[in-house]
Amino acid sequence: MKNNESIFIDVQQETLNLQKASDFVNHPEAGAVNLFVGTTRNHHDGKRVIELYYDCYREMAIKELRKIAEKMLEKHDLKRIWITHRTGLVPIGEASIILAVSSAHRKNAFEATAEAMELIKKEVPIWKKERFGDETVWKEEKLIENDGEGKGEK
Structure with missing residues (x-):
């Protein structure tokens, strides 16, 4: 296992x-750096x-994120991986998660x-609360088939 x-x-x-995520995953043996940024959008359904608003059980979230990172390092022969998730209020257009990898x-x-x-959506104890004009809803993550448009929720 990598250190x-x-x-x-x-x-x-x-x-x-x-920028910190990009700098961290940069590696002389990496021909690829992939940066994913999940942001708050202004609509849903x-x-x-x-x-x-995101809340979590921080210690367990970090433990589960680390397990996922270790698995990805080995399975996909990554050089480095960075995962940061934001909690609290995340305004429209701002990042709630940054996942960066190099290989x-x-x-x-x-x-x-x-x-x-x-895996993060399924296994990490981070919960999302969406506030709409007239209601507030705690969202339970749903398994989403990878159709590229978020359709096919189960």
Whole structure:
């Protein structure tokens, strides 16, 4: 197993920093760096989203994120992986998660990013509250088939 110097994990209330993620995963043996940024959008299911709020069991979230990172490092032969998730209020247009990976080849980076995001949504104890104009809803993550448009929720 690769050492912990290849992994950065954090759950924080502060604004996430894409440049730090990019700098961390940069590696002389990496021919590919993939950066995924999940942001708060202004709509969901035809309703206008006013704001998102994330809460979590921080210690367990970090533990689960680390497990996912370790699995991705080995399975996809990554050089480095960075995962930061924001908690608290995340305004429209701001990042709630940054997942960055580096690998020798692009296929590994793409596959690791997609797989890690699915695992994060399924396994990490982070909960999302969406506030619409007239209601507030705590969202339970749903398994989403990868159709590229978010359709096919189960």
